[in-house]
Amino acid sequence: MELANIEKLIEKYLEAETSLQEENILRTYFTSGNVAPHLEDYAIMFGYFKQNQSETFTKTIKLKPEKKSKKNFKWLSVAASLALLVSVYVGKVQYDKYQQRVYFAQVKEALEKVSFQLNKGNDALYAVSDNLNKGSDAVSQLKIYENTANTVLKKVNY
């Protein structure tokens, strides 16, 4: 391809008036490696375009999105939160029961202590009443003594 022709095509190219065929001519000329020095800038441009065409999408395209697994995750989270709720509830009930048992044991212990002390008190009361009886015995003996003394005195006075 003569240079004059190429230059004409470039003018058209810059005005965006070239057809695809004419652009193909330019493309082959500029990527051939045999470019006139004053047109090297275009070689860079076309070189870039050509090199860009070879870039491909290498991953495989999935048509069925992972929405199912996403849904599963949704349900899983619901299930997990439910399980958490239930376990917290059960745990709370169990804990309450345990707390009640501990409380009951404490109360029982306290009551036992109280009743033990009460028994001790009882003993003390018995002891007191024994001593009281002793005292009253002594008093009654004193009364007998007084009576006899009175009778003796009466007899003496007569």
Place this chain on the structure above:
Amino acid sequence: MKQSDFLKAVLPFKDKVFRLAKRLLVSTEEAEDATQELYFKLWKNKEKLGEYKNVEAFAMTMTKNYCFDRLKSKQASNLTLVHSNYKEKDTSLEKKIEYKDSVSNVHKLIENLPEQQKIIIQLRDIEQYDFEEICEMVDMKPTAVRVALSRARKTIREELIKQHNYGVS
């Protein structure tokens, strides 16, 4: 529409979709996600695909719109710039480096173009669609497409000459 028919209809242009997405989103990962997402959408709407005369043009329009959405969304606010590895054969090392530099320069120059021109130059100079198809894809009149394309080409050329003359990269 069966899966095999669907794939026959849409798979041939997957690379074009990917490249357009990459042109707009810059990062390869983003572009791969976009391509994947686009094919989900096409598959979901497979019943309607028969109604379109040109499925490929329709897919490219969808790609364009999807990428714009991505760019607007907050999710994509931290896009990374990724350059692909440029391969070159049998040139001297110095030339190679120079060439590589200028090639990645073209990449940057195109990146700096307005979105509309970016898309059009991608569709025309890389994917080689004819004007009719491009008009359909970007929903513009032929004259407007030509004007945008001409501007894009001239901008790239002028920038390249500027860099060439001043040796500034």
